[in-house]
Amino acid sequence: MRGLLNRKAGRGGWAAPLSLLLAAVVVLTAGSFAFTFVHLNRVAQLSGASITGWSFSEFVRQTAEVQVLVARGATAAQLEVPLAILQSKGQVVADERLVDQLSAVERDALQRTVETVQAFTPARLSRAGGVEQMEAVMGVALRTYTAALQALDRQRSGIAANLRAAERTLTGLGALLVILSVFTVSSLLRNAARALATEVRRTREAERARAELERGAEALRAAQAEAQRERDFAVQLTETMGEGLIVTDADGQFSYVNPAFAALVERAQAELLGEPVDRVLPDLNPWPADGTGRRVAEVVLRRPDGQERQVLVTAVARTTGGQIAVLTDLTDLKRAQARLRALYDVVAAPGPGAGSGPGDAELNWTLTRLLQLGRDAFGGVGAYAVPDGTSWRLTLLVGPVDPEDLQVRAGLLDCAARSGPDGRHCGNGQVCTVPVRVGGETRGVLIFQRDSLDLPFSAADEDYLRLIGQWAETHAEREQAGTLLRSSEARLKAIVGASLDAIITSDERGVITEFNPAAEQIFALPQASAIGQPMAQLIVPPGMRQAHTLGMERVRGGGPDRMLGQRLELFACRADGQEFPVELSVVRLPTVPPVYAGFLRDITERRAAEAQLRDRTVQLDSVFKVSPDGFVTFGPDGRITESNPAFERLTGLSAAELAGLDEAELEALLVARSEAVPLAGLGGDAVQVACPARRVLKRATRVMKGRDGEALGRVMYFRDxxxxxxxxxxxxxxxxxxxxxxxxxxxxxxxxxxxxxxxxxxxxxxxxxxxxxxxxxxxxxxxxxxxxxxxxxxxxxxxxFEFLEQPLAPLVRGAARAFTPPGDTERLHLSVPDDLNVRVDAAKFQQALGNVLSNAFKYSPGGGDVHVQVAAAPGAAVTVRVTDRGVGMTADQARRAFERFYRADTSGRIPGTGLGLSLVQEIMRCHGGEATLTSVPGQGTAVTLSFPAAAPAGGAAGSVPAQAGHP
CATH class of the missing domain: 1.10.287 (Helix Hairpins)
Incomplete structure (x- = not known):
């Protein structure tokens, strides 16, 4: 029993560490997978940003295209499509993830520029100031494009770093799994052997341990498969990159190349794998050593066909040996930069005889160099054609072409005629024409023709040729501006020389600096003798010299100049000492130091003319007094200022009775002495005078106007x-x-x-x-x-005529009942106040109003309302206005409407005699009023009958509209 407990204790001693070790393996495996997934995901994101970074270059290119169109004076219709494309590409750039990699200043500048581009309209860019706006947009676009390239470089470095991190992680994870697997298997085998030797019961535990091991192996295989899938995904990303990507091993051989690199070196991917790098990229030395970080260099890549490409290489060392490098083809960029430098050298270099006169020779020299520049870039032939009437003429030809080769010259001229105005392709793409326009007019056409074996012009080539044309236009405009400036200076000198007034300029000291021919003639002094002399001693009279000197000193001291901007009449002095009157005006020219210009006119003859005018006035006054016809003049206040003896003799009125009267008071005096009535066929106003003798006097009134059109009064003329x-x-x-x-x-x-x-x-x-x-x-x-x-x-x-003071409303309504056609009563609308009295002949008034109403209905064949409006302001004339919506009349027809027998409608479709309105006018004149007419063709006519005011009728105030048919 004691031994068994010891064995259990022994098993507990290694079981716990083994469990912890297995748990650590699981945790490390999961962490490694997560770490690898994160880094590979960053590789995918960074690669996507690199791929989509083309939108910045597209934005720059489209901006340049719109800028060229605006600079060449394109119309709003021509700018509409390019501007829409530019606005679309600007929005794409603003939404790029790569924007977040820019600095805050560059990001804000790009955002403002995109908003500005979105606000552009074709009409706005085609006006003045469009070129400056597009230059500002191009500047921001170039700066952000450069910053985007730098951000892409950083991202490429990030791709390499993340790939290295993922590779190291996977390598370490594999090694760790192998070690842990070996350790685990060994431990299990030892434990199983010990269990079999000591205890049968350990068999079941070993089987469970083996099952756990199998599950761990399955998880490991699944993790390896997942890692392989992640690696395949990263490879797919690299396959779609626009830049070349290579991975080398520790022996300096290609272990991976993407399609972009294979296309760059014109080799197959399969051929490159395993080949030494030095054979393909001999100039890429030294590579970055392990742990030394990243290296960026520009190298020359030589293709198998002998062509050389400028390549930017960004390389990083792998921890396991070898390199990872991204190769960007800079050949087109370098070529464009070289072309631009050559173009700048041409346009910046002064031509032969620059600034020495008219610019045609210098322009031809510049055009020749530009043609040579295009030929150096593309080969072939360069020519310049100019319009010659209805045809074209070659003025410059650069290239290996026989001047007598009429076929080539005819082909170039044909291209100029067919495609010169809009710069389109000519033929099969081997010819490109670029118009040179100055002031919206085609000055000539640059023609570039490549050799038959060369490739057609690409879009970049066309952009470069258009830039050449733009520089040619700029130079031509500058030469034209210089010609215009010289012409303007010549005209100014001619104007100053041809001026009839003396023009004299002086500096702030009063020394004469300009003395035109008119001054020479007026002052009898040659220009050579006058320039450089003090004005005070030369042309200022002796009595005014001291005041002139004090005035100049006051101005130099910063004091006011009371002569500037005024027209003064003074005296000047000729070379012989003779003084004469002049009219002087002095202005200060906007120069530093200040220059004063004086404009002098000899008014000796004008003074004599004024004296003659005074004499003439005396003569006219004499004629006024002795004239047999009577005159009465009224001042601006409307009162009599003068009457001649003939008027006093014809009317028997004395000057004392007439003095200070107004026109109404004069009329009252004439009525007291005679009966003023219009006389048939005489027109105007005629008066039958009973005393001092029976006479008929015709009266006419005219407004007296001054020189500027202002009213000076009125004159009333009486002729017997x-x-x-x-x-x-x-x-x-x-x-x-x-x-x-x-x-x-x-x-x-x-x-x-x-x-x-x-x-x-x-x-x-x-x-x-x-x-x-x-x-x-x-x-x-x-x-x-x-x-x-x-x-x-x-x-x-x-x-x-029987004139009676009576209410006007019943007369108007009666005429409306009598002269409204049957069935048209609903078309007539009356607006007549009931409290208005007039002094009229009722029958004659209704006859006149009836004629006007008949015309209103007759000349409204398409229908439409007819309005009759009666109005009167306090103390003013009473007006009856009839308005229709008929055919109307032109201004000339309306002016002749009151002539006898005149009819605006000569077709005969509308009946009439042409006497109706003339009869209306005669009736109104007998009432002391008048008839007037206004009309607009197709909109109708308005006829107004005006009567002198009369006392109110005493009825109810206000205007009561009456419906037609119920007046």
């Missing part, structure tokens, strides 16, 4: 037209008689036509003819009636 009035009276009587005589036969024709219509002698054709005669006879009767009305008004000159 007694003979013309008598002739007009005779003419009116004649028209009245003739109209009366014509009406009798027309009435007979009308009656006979009615009689013929009752017969059944002929067919329908005869009836149509008789209908026509009937209608024409009716129109003649209407015409004669309106002629009689006009003749009566003109002949009797308001004598048959």
């Amino acid at each position: 037209i007694t003979p013309e009035a008598e002739i007009s009276l005779m003419k009116s009587e004649f028209l009245s008689t003739a109209a009366h005589e014509l009406r009798t036969p027309m009435t007979s024709i009308y009656g006979f036509t009615e009689l013929l219509l009752t017969r059944s002698l002929d067919a329908d054709t005869t009836r149509d003819l008789l209908d026509t005669i009937y209608r024409q006879a009716g129109r003649l009767i209407v015409l004669l009636g309106e002629l009689l009305d006009l003749a009566r008004i003109e002949a009797r000159d308001r004598q048959d």
